Amino acid sequence: MTIFGIDISNNNGPDVDLAEVAREGFQFVFAKVTEGDGFIDYTWPAYRDAAHANGLLVAGYHYLRDDCDVDAQAELYLAHLGDAAIMVDFEADSGGIETFWAFVNAVRARGRAVSLSYIPRWYWQRIGSPDLSRVPGLIQSSYVSGSGSASALYPGDDSRFWDGFGGKTIDLLQFTDAAVVAGHRVDANAFTGTLDQLRALLGTAPTTQGVLMALTDEQQTDLYSKVLEIWAQLRGPDGQGWPQLGRNAQGESLTLVDAVAHLLEVPVAGQADPGKVAS
Structure with a gap:
């Protein structure tokens, strides 16, 4: 099966109704948290909480930049992320693959783990087509033309957009930046699996440890x-x-x-x- 989700940020404004997003059949939301070592997306806390309230899986992403300290970026990001899966937005102005891994390691050093990595094919080619085989949760973007419902725009599970690169298969596909969802034009993503499989990829599957952690x-x-x-x-x-x-x-x-x-x-x-x- 294939399930769909949306990708939003302050660029979409603060009024994307996630209750309506859920009613329209979407099952996950990726939203921007921070960028560099100083930008904080003001829409994040409300979108994160609304996603949880409406049963949507949620990941918050950091737009990684190579013009500021990686440790400072990890500090800023984790200070504002809260209870959501970790996603890195690695594209224009993000530097080479060594910057990506430095950020991943900075997050790990703070007791968290990266679950998703947005690395579009064009940027991978721009930085010299490095090995991506160990990258967690690869999200690739290739856009179809036109605007409309996500299900109508989706190119299909057998589309060449799903072809892997850098020694890595693609886990999620961002296939449009013009899906009409809850009255807004937004980026839409597809995952070819079940909700539980996506939950496992995000590291949010229920565990015994999670039950115990609810105890004092x-x-x-x-x-x-x-x-x-x-x-x-x-x-x-x-x-x-x-x-x-x-x-x-x-x-x-x-x-x-x-x-x-x-x-x-x-x-x-x-x-x-x-x-x-x-x-």
Whole structure:
């Protein structure tokens, strides 16, 4: 299947109605957060929150520039991103591929990870066609002509626009800058997969860690201590069984389960016949 999303920024104004975007069938939004080491997109916080409120996957992007310090750019970007996936906009005035990787590493050094990389084919060619095989989540842009609904403009899953480059397959395709969505002309993107697959690419798939992170430090400590207590009660100290419950034919202390099985005279796999268990 193929799902669609939009790409917006202050250039589209602050009034793109993301509730209407969702009603029209779009499932994700990429929006600008920062550029260089000083520009902050004033539309970002409201678009991020509206995307979450309307069930849209959201990534916020930083427009990378090579005329200012990479660490300062990472600091600015992460200070304003909030709870959204990380995307790098790497194109005109972004420098060579070494600048891209310097920014990726600066983000990693701050405990986050880049999920998406907007690198249009024309810019890749301009900077010498470097290897892109390790680039996370490649977004390529090639535009069809005309304006209208995104589904009508989409060139199809078998379009040459999807051809990979730099040793990397394309993960998302930005195929127009003139899709009419919620009454606005915007960039539209396609993803040939399910919403869950896109969620995994963005690094926003639900995990057990995410559930635990919803607990306070005190609650996590309390939960951990209780799990250890339950484990010890079932398996005995250090998992070696309880001497007071008896021993098996190999001289090993019984666990609680072993002892109950012995009382019920039910053989336990890997254990001698209960009648031969010494008290």
